[in-house]
Amino acid sequence: MGDRRGPGADENPHPVTRRLVLASQSPARLALLRGAGFAPDVIVSGVDESGMTGTPAEICLELARRKCRAVVSSLTANGDVDVDPPVVIGCDSVLELDGVAYGKPKDAADAITRWQLMAGRTGILQTGHCVVDLATGRESSAVAATAVRFGTPSEEEVAAYVATGEPLVVAGAFTIDGRGSLFIDGIDGDHSNVIGLSLPLFRRLLARLDVSAVDLWR
Numbered sequence: 059m060g061d062r063r064g065p066g067a068d069e070n071p072h073p074v075t076r077r078l079v080l081a082s083q084s085p086a087r088l089a090l091l092r093g094a095g096f097a098p099d100v101i102v103s104g105v106d107e108s109g110m111t112g113t114p115a116e117i118c119l120e121l122a123r124r125k126c127r128a129v130v131s132s133l134t135a136n137g138d139v140d141v142d143p144p145v146v147i148g149c150d151s152v153l154e155l156d157g158v159a160y161g162k163p164k165d166a167a168d169a170i171t172r173w174q175l176m177a178g179r180t181g182i183l184q185t186g187h188c189v190v191d192l193a194t195g196r197e198s199s200a201v202a203a204t205a206v207r208f209g210t211p212s213e214e215e216v217a218a219y220v221a222t223g224e225p226l227v228v229a230g231a232f233t234i235d236g237r238g239s240l241f242i243d244g245i246d247g248d249h250s251n252v253i254g255l256s257l258p259l260f261r262r263l264l265a266r267l268d269v270s271a272v273d274l275w276r
């Protein structure tokens with residue numbers, strides 16, 4: 059009789075053949091990757107995100123590339139890639155409303171103003187992704203877009219939400235998987251992309267580099 063353990067069996071049928079590096083401080087991105095079976099090392103890029111110009115999609119893609127490339131450069135500089143060259147992924151998320159890219163709110167007042175703008179409307183959560191395979195030096199990148207339909211929280215609800223501090227540390231001043239989920243009526247597109255990293259796009263970007271995502275599973 060074969061192994062009767064179903065999904066989630068604790069033995070990985072794909073022994074890790076490649077190291078993965080997440081070029082992001084985002085706990086949400088780390089949780090997404092871990093939940094999908096990966097165990098990335100985290101190296102924060104420290105890239106300055108201010109002063110960007112272009113469309114929201116252009117901005118988040120360029121920032122994702124800068125973050126990924128900064129970590130690639132640091133890994134290469136310290137010779138940390140010769141023996142076990144990793145795959146590196148960098149991301150950047152912005153909320154697009156009326157053609158404007160909104161990142162994290164400046165402060166509580168800005169978060170409240172954002173919700174006055176967003177309530178009852180649909181925005182586009184754009185996340186830029188950049189993947190580099192240090193075994194070949196090849197890079198692939200793209201943007202994933204998910205439409206987000208915002209609910210209509212009352213002034214009191216917005217004030218209570220902002221007071222929790224959650225909207226101050228996330229792009230678009232909302233989460234879909236935290237307290238902000240009360241105020242998200244629905245999405246059209248990839249859920250993981252809203253949180254900060256599109257897992258299906260990650261798989262496709264790896265495939266463009268002839269890397270199978272399952273070879274990165276732990």
Ligand SMILES: Nc1nc2c(ncn2[C@H]2C[C@H](O)[C@@H](COP(=O)(O)OP(=O)(O)OP(=O)(O)O)O2)c(=O)[nH]1
Nearest residue numbers: 082083084086150151228229233234235252253254
């Ligand atoms: N848990 C959660 N986090 C979200 C959601 N939407 C956006 N975020 C977070 C993910 C990222 O940490 C942050 C987006 O900001 P950035 O793309 O600039 O990344 P961050 O500055 O956090 O880190 P990084 O620049 O990549 O080192 O907002 C959501 O729906 N749920």
